[in-house]
Amino acid sequence: MADAPGTRAEPAATSGNPIVVRLPGVLVDLFPGSRRRVEMEARTVAEMVDALDRLWPGMRDRICDTRPAIRRHMNVFVDGERATIDTPIPAGSEVFVLTAISGG
Numbered sequence: 001m002a003d004a005p006g007t008r009a010e011p012a013a014t015s016g017n018p019i020v021v022r023l024p025g026v027l028v029d030l031f032p033g034s035r036r037r038v039e040m041e042a043r044t045v046a047e048m049v050d051a052l053d054r055l056w057p058g059m060r061d062r063i064c065d066t067r068p069a070i071r072r073h074m075n076v077f078v079d080g081e082r083a084t085i086d087t088p089i090p091a092g093s094e095v096f097v098l099t100a101i102s103g104g
Helices: 045-055 059-063
Strands: 018-022 037-041 074-078 094-099
Antiparallel strands (some): 074 094
């Protein structure tokens, strides 16, 4: 699927570290105007979450708990490696935010 115009979002303080963030459909559905693929600049997962929350207020609360840490039912992967809130994000990285699946 092609990206809609305006898929580039930058945090208030530009970090000079371009990344691509992929969001799950279930999260995108909760925030009108949000997108599955977002280009932004962030140096850490925490900066990425802050930038997402500036774009779509309340998104931080869906991704992180109050410690702050990534919620138990969410997973963040930076270039295929599981990440924490403090994980650095190298320039050019692809970050996936995924919802955990449980079952019995």
